[in-house]
Amino acid sequence: MKKIYLLSLATVATMPTALMAEIPEGYYDNLKGLSGGDLKTAIYNTIKNPDTPGYGPGANKTWWAFYETDQLPDGTYLNRYSDLKFEVGERGSRPKKDIKGTTNSKGDYIEMNIEHSFPKSWWGGTEGSIYNDLFNLYPSDNSTNSAKSNLVMDRVASVSTDDGYTKIGRGTNVSENVWEPIDTYKGDFSRGYMYMISAWQNYKWVKVGLQFLDNNLYPTFKQWAADLYSEWCRLDEPDQIEIDRNEAVYRIQGNRNPYIDFPNLF
Incomplete structure (x- = not known):
C-alpha cells in the first residue's frame, strides 16, 4: 500500500515544529517510535475526548471561544471563506451583519454563522463533543456557509x-460538486481534516463523507484525498495565526492538533 501521510515520531524532538508552538512537556511522549496505524491510534488516545464548550452564542459557548481563537488585531473575525469582514462586538455574541452591511438577493443582511469544516452529516448528524469541537469550527458568512x-x-x-x-x-x-479553499487556507483545512479523522476515529463515516473517507482506522482517507491534502499541507505550512489558534483551542478544550504542532506529520 502506498504510504499515506503519517510519519514515524521516533525522533519527535528533532522534527521541525511550528513557529512559536508551546507544546506541553511530555504531551506527545506516547507517539515516539510509532508509525502508520499504530501512530494514528496513539494520536487518537492523546487528543480524544476534548472538553469542548457549548454550541452557539452566550457565555462559555462557541462564539465566546471564537473571541479568543479567531479575533484579529483590528477587532474583526477571521473569515476564511470570503472577503466579508465582521466586527467582533460583545463577547459571546454573533455578528448580525458585516462591516459594509452587505445584503443578499432577498435584501437580508449577510450574517456570521458557525461553519463545520467537516460537516456533521459525514458522521451521521449526532451532536455533543464532536459537533462542538473548536478544531472543526470557524466563523463564516452565512452566504458561503450555505453554498459550501x-x-x-x-x-x-x-x-x-x-x-x-x-x-x-x-x-x-x-x-x-466540491469546494476548494483559497491557497492561504488549504493547509489549515487539510490539517483540520487530519485532526478530525484522528480525534474522532471511533466514529463511522457515512453519506457524502464516503466520497473521500473509508471506515477503517488507518489510513481512513482515500488515496486521492491523502495525496491532495498532504500536498496542500506542504504548500501551506502553519503560519502564526494558525499556531496561535492551536494554543487558544488547547487552553479552552484541553487538546491540540498535532498536525499543526508537527507540520511534517503526514
Whole structure:
C-alpha cells in the first residue's frame, strides 16, 4: 500500500515544529517510535475526548471561544471563506451583519454563522463533543456557509462559482460538486481534516463523507484525498495565526492538533 501521510515520531524532538508552538512537556511522549496505524491510534488516545464548550452564542459557548481563537488585531473575525469582514462586538455574541452591511438577493443582511469544516452529516448528524469541537469550527458568512453545504474538499476542475476565497464546482477526484479553499487556507483545512479523522476515529463515516473517507482506522482517507491534502499541507505550512489558534483551542478544550504542532506529520 502506498504510504499515506503519517510519519514515524521516533525522533519527535528533532522534527521541525511550528513557529512559536508551546507544546506541553511530555504531551506527545506516547507517539515516539510509532508509525502508520499504530501512530494514528496513539494520536487518537492523546487528543480524544476534548472538553469542548457549548454550541452557539452566550457565555462559555462557541462564539465566546471564537473571541479568543479567531479575533484579529483590528477587532474583526477571521473569515476564511470570503472577503466579508465582521466586527467582533460583545463577547459571546454573533455578528448580525458585516462591516459594509452587505445584503443578499432577498435584501437580508449577510450574517456570521458557525461553519463545520467537516460537516456533521459525514458522521451521521449526532451532536455533543464532536459537533462542538473548536478544531472543526470557524466563523463564516452565512452566504458561503450555505453554498459550501456538505460538499467534499477537492481541487475544483470546472468552476461554477468563485468569490476569490471559495470555489465550488465539479471536482478533480469527485465527480460531483466540491469546494476548494483559497491557497492561504488549504493547509489549515487539510490539517483540520487530519485532526478530525484522528480525534474522532471511533466514529463511522457515512453519506457524502464516503466520497473521500473509508471506515477503517488507518489510513481512513482515500488515496486521492491523502495525496491532495498532504500536498496542500506542504504548500501551506502553519503560519502564526494558525499556531496561535492551536494554543487558544488547547487552553479552552484541553487538546491540540498535532498536525499543526508537527507540520511534517503526514
